[in-house]
Amino acid sequence: MLATRAAVVETMTSVTATTSSESPGLSASAGRGARAGSPRQRLQKLLAVPGYDPCRVNDLLLLRPDTDGRTAAGLTEESGNRHVVFFHGDIQNFEEEMALQPEGAQWLSWSLEQVALTLGRRFPDRHVWVVRAGRMYLHKFSSYRNFVESNMFGAPEHSPYSPDSGAFLQLRALLSHGMERANLPNPPRPEGGADSLLSGFSLAVVGFSKGCVVLNQMVYELAGARADLQMCHFVEGVSDMYWLDGGHPGGSETWVTNKQLLKELASSEVSVHAHVTPYEVCDPMRAWVGHEHGHFIRTLEEFGARPSKNLHFEDEPPSIENHFRVIQEF
Known part of the structure; x- marks a missing residue:
């Protein structure tokens, strides 16, 4: 299942590529054609999309909802304003780049394109966005430095909310x-405000492995973002946050453990989901990961939240294969 698959690489030409030097977006006819075809034909690559700072760019993959049997009006009403954003882990990259790297080629089944298609099956009525990390050190280590201060290996330095930087600001600008x-119609305005979002805007945020550092940073920013009149409406649109087997190379703060921050999360309208495997939470060499995960869950429950929690593959030996498989199982 995880072996290199030549067929995957051969089908890469079906992905629509858009570079930053081209005119923004697809034509209306091209957009309609992409929505009408197979999942691969509904997948669009957007390169060098600017965030809140023109220098803070991220590449995106967009998978549009499958609208077979539904009218364009139905898309607007049912799913036109519903989104899922995914932040990947180490090794994961675009297929063509993974195929060129000895360490990456063996994990092509978990390329960003394949993950987008998997999420499309999990969330068929939503627009699925996969955010590529701003830096891939040695083609391996993902660093989300556009969202949270991070070293070259991707270990984060979390900080409170700032109206001039941070995860919420970058995410809103990238989506816009x-x-x-x-x-796509009705993008959020980068500057925010009460009328910056169309009614019904909904956003689920999913982090896998290293990508969970972005979700953790959002928790650090939550109180300040909810109090900021320019940001609070965007934050209110976040319906769900999914932590999938979070991990990073730092020696602590793999999971948020600060009680005040977790109290804020528990008091929000966000539904919290934590899916883990023995690869992360049962590793005796990194025992703090399991301890922090337990503290995260218990503290949210103490404050009245009801996080969904799942330990997958608990009867199997810890493995990186099962670490990736949580993307399919959550």
């Missing part, structure tokens, strides 16, 4: 510019 480039 990405939706504009993809010709």
Whole structure:
């Protein structure tokens, strides 16, 4: 299942590529054609999408909802304003780049394109966005430095909310510019405000492995973002947060453990989901990961939240294969 698959690489030409030097977005006819075809044909690559700072760019993959049997009006009403954003882990990259790297080629089944298609099956009525990390050190280590201060290996330095930087600001700007480039209606305005979102906007945020550092940073920012009149409406649109087997190379703060921060999360309208495997939470060499995960869950429950929690593959030996498989199982 995890072996290199030549067929995957051969089908890469079906992915629509858009570079930053081209005119923003697809034409209306191209957008309609992409929505009408197979899952691969509904997948669009958007390169160098700017965030809140034009220098803070991220590449995006967009998988549009499958609208077979539904009208364009139905898309607007049912799923046109519902989104899922995914932050990947180490090794994961675009297929063509993974295929060129000895360490990456063996994990092509978990490329960003394949993950987008998997999420499309999990969330068939939503627009699925996969955010590529701003830096891939040695083609291996993902660093989300556009969202949270991070070293070259991706270990984060979390900080409170700032109206001038941070995870919420970067995410809102990426969605705004990405939706504009993809010709999607009603993108959020980068500057925020009460009328910056169409009614019904809904966003689920999913982090896998290293990608969970972005979700952790959002928790650090939550109180300040909810109090900021320019940001609070965007934050209110976040319906769900999924932590999938979080991990990073730092020696602590793999999971948020600060009680005040978790109290804020528990008091929000966000539904919290934590899916883990023995690869992360049962590793005796990194025992703090399991301890922090337990503290995260218990503290949220103490404050009245009801996080969904799942330990997958608990009867199997810890393995990186099962670490990746949580993306399919959550």
